[in-house]
Amino acid sequence: MKYISTRGKSPKLNFSEVLLTGLAPDGGLYLPETYPRFSDEDLSHMRSMSYQDLAFFIFQKFIDDVPADNLKAIVNKAYASDVYSFGRLEQKAEDITPTLKLKDNLFLLSLSNGPTLAFKDIAMQFLGHMFEYVLDKNGESLNILGATSGDTGPAAEYAMRGKKGVRVFMLSPHSTMSPFQAAQMYSLMDDNIFNIAIKGVFDDCQDIVKAVSNDLSFKDKYKIGAVNSINWGRILAQIVYYFKGYFDVTSNNREKVDFTVPTGNFGNICAGHIAREMGLPINHLIVATNENDVLDEFFRTGNYEPRSSEETFQTSSPSMDISKASNFERFIFDLLGRDSNLLRQYWGNIDKGGSFKLDDTSFQKIKNYGFISSSSKHINRIDFIRSVYNDFNTIIDTHTADGIKAALDHIKNIPMLVLETALPIKFEKSVFEAIGVYPERPFELKDLELMDQRFEVFNSDTEQVKNFIINNS
Template sequence: MRYVSTRGQAPIRDFSGVLLAGLAEDGGLYMPEQWPEFSASDWRAMRGLTYPELAARVMAPFTAGAIDFETLREMCQAAYAGFAHPAIVPLVQLDHELFTQELFHGPTLAFKDLAMQLLGRLFDHVLRQQDRRVTIVGATSGDTGSAAIEACRDRERLEVVILHPLGRTSEVQRRQMTTVLSPNIANLAVEGTFDDCQDLVKAMFADAPFRDDMQLSAVNSINWARVAAQIPYYVASALALGAPDREVAFAVPTGNFGNVLAAWAARRMGLPIVRLAVGSNHNDILSRFLGANDMSVRGVTPSLSPSMDIQVSSNFERLLFELLGRDATATAALMTGFRREGRMAVPDAVWRDATSLFHGLTLDDAATSAEIRRLHDQAGYLADPHTAIGISAARAARIPGVPMVAMATAHPAKFPDAIRAATGLTPPLPEHLADLYQRPERYRVVANRLDAVEDAVRGAVLKNAA
């Protein structure tokens, strides 16, 4: 399998090259040169497989030519061995034809673990093969950072520096990052928003001398491997509900668009997915685009669902590339204009194509709290704010006769204040995190400037090289 940049000016790479590169040199995102497709009989043959086996089967076409199947299968077995639920990604029925798929049974209680636990092993394998070290830099709005840190801590060939927006994550999210004191881990609290953190990461990749000197790589969903590792759980729930012989639909609480893009990829590979609902909080650029072709940046304001406090959804570029018929020149022009002007003039035909599959819903904090309370009162289900938004989007976009699955992206214990305000309950942290509030923290506050962040990254890497 070979990969091309959405902007057409970066080298074509294999899976190992894309894994280590992260962001393409031209500022674009890597995509498969050709999409693998499974037949109906292929999908049926996957029914009943354990999740690690299924994940290896689904991901194998993407790693072909770089990692052999047996090695990939062993990595998948190891990646998911420590998850708290034997099904790894269990389905829970909430109502007639309405389900939630729990993606939070990994070590950091968020869906990011499903990709990160595998990515840590993929990095180890490829870096050993090439006898290299890399510095992973990532931006997080809450969950990516802790999942990356947990997956990459103490790995001898990886330095990890995570940027998070100062004061804009939940306390549990912050502490899950800042209490990991492994020598290869550094946390930077940026005086800005998640979008600022994301822009700083992209700027570091665009600074060629710095990128080469620090041997940068990425674990955000700008890295194709992250998206590829999220496709299997959509396959798992679709097969459990009757696919490929029955149509299915999904609803996803979405900030950076990577999670729902993985669902779109599963559809592109042949699953009969007929609707994708996108749930947003009041930072609702994606819902505004789907509702009125309004892709314009507004200020980011804090919410009960901080992992979605985003206005620039990086992975939308991948969908745009596909909707434009893989026209890299047109994609680059639209994205460059968007970054310059804060508004994207998406052609009406492309917008209509998007809305034939994607539906958007916006929930403000009051409605999110009401949804958490309703789910608990009516279904006895405790949902974190992100999941509650996804379930609300699922109910709004249901198609009669088609099972709808809302993705439960985080454990409610990660957001105790929001849960307590809505239900009066305080969900306890699992045993392995029970002392989280007593653990010492380590992080550095940095200005929202590229030079300040690059100095901090360089300092962290050189400290460990000394």
């Protein structure tokens, strides 16, 4: 299996090379040359697998440069049941991503039982072990540079803390995350973890990561890697739970399902798109946005117009406060028939702060990929947290509430799975506003915000971040 850049001007790489490279040298994102396709017989075989076996079966289709025994060991460590011991008491940790039925045809795919209580753990635990394996095998080290709007950062740092050969430099928007999210990151004192709070919004952080990654001489000299969902390894790991969720709510491979995905950087739902391309019988992929509804506007009109930092709202679902979705480029590449020349024309405008509008033919092709969308506001989140609690005795977080709202906007007479973003304790203030009680915390996290914190505060300045990496490498 070889990987190509969406922009068509970088060499083909194998999986381990893509893992360490992150952003392609031409500024594009890596994707497999072709997507493997599962037959009905394959799906029947996969249906009874454990999560670990399912992940191994899927990963083997994409990773052919890691011996099977080593890959199996990595998968078993990443998805050990004791790593996923938080979450709802009635669910079994060995399920890794249990499915909770709310009512007929409406399900919650629980993705937040990992160590940082967010869906990002599912991919990050795999990446942490895979990074350590590849770096040790090659005798190399890596400086991981990432950006977070709230959940990627903690998940990456908990997965990478103490790992040999890895240092993590994580950028986050200053004073916009929930206190719980900030405390998860900033309370880590491991020698290989560095937190940098940027005066700005998530898009400013993401722009710095891309600027550093596009400085090829600096990237090479200081061994800069990526842990954001621009890294293909993140997308690959997220494909698995679409298959797991599908098998949980269907009895045969002729049934179709819908998935609703709270969407910020488009990585999570991009994994769903790829699962669909691999033969999973997905009817619709519903993009759920908040007030930062650039993607909702695109899927309704074909016009993609990212907003400036000043035009990006700070909301009660902060992990979705993103106006420039990095992984969107992967989908557009497929939508355009993998025409790198056309993709570069479109993204030339985006990289310069502009926009693009699809022609009518390309816009109509969106239907072929099953995408539809919806948006919501704070009052919707509060209403849906309250109604899910009252109707189903289940507490959800604000982002998942965005997903429930979008799901109910589009639900039909087939199973609808809403992908959970995080456990509600990460957004207690909004939960309390909705239902008048705070969600119960695990004992070991009761005083998290009271722990000492360590972080730097920088302006939105690429050179300042580079100098910090130099001084701490």
